[in-house]
Amino acid sequence: MSTGVVTPEVGEPEPNEEPGDTAQLRIEFADNAVHVEGPSSRLHELTDSMSLAVAAVGGVAGPTLALGTLPEGTPVWATAALTGAQLVFLTYVVTTIFVRRWRARPA
Numbered sequence: 001m002s003t004g005v006v007t008p009e010v011g012e013p014e015p016n017e018e019p020g021d022t023a024q025l026r027i028e029f030a031d032n033a034v035h036v037e038g039p040s041s042r043l044h045e046l047t048d049s050m051s052l053a054v055a056a057v058g059g060v061a062g063p064t065l066a067l068g069t070l071p072e073g074t075p076v077w078a079t080a081a082l083t084g085a086q087l088v089f090l091t092y093v094v095t096t097i098f099v100r101r102w103r104a105r106p107a
Contacts, residue, residue: 025050048098055094062086 023040025047026033038046063083070079 051094051097055090058090059087062090 021040022037023043023046025036025043036046063086066082066086067079070082
């Protein structure tokens with residue numbers, strides 16, 4: 001069983017006719033798509049890695065985009081509060097995701 005990242009043409013995915021040992025994950029955005037296949041026993045590791053990647057991008061992009069929309073002359077305390085609130089919310093969401101997954105895994 002090969003594990004790898006393939007960038008297929010955007011379109012309808014092929015339906016899985018028969019169950020198997022392979023897990024598939026397909027993410028589409030704009031004109032791009034990413035299709036990842038791997039052993040189904042390792043799917044949780046893939047989703048954990050993707051969650052961390054989204055959190056890392058969100059941790060940088062969220063405050064950066066918000067700071068770009070603030071008007072000139074915004075007080076420093078308001079800028080710091082906005083950035084801090086976004087990072088606290090992002091931390092809460094990521095923590096909630098991983099705590100639920102950790103509790104759901106068999107011992």
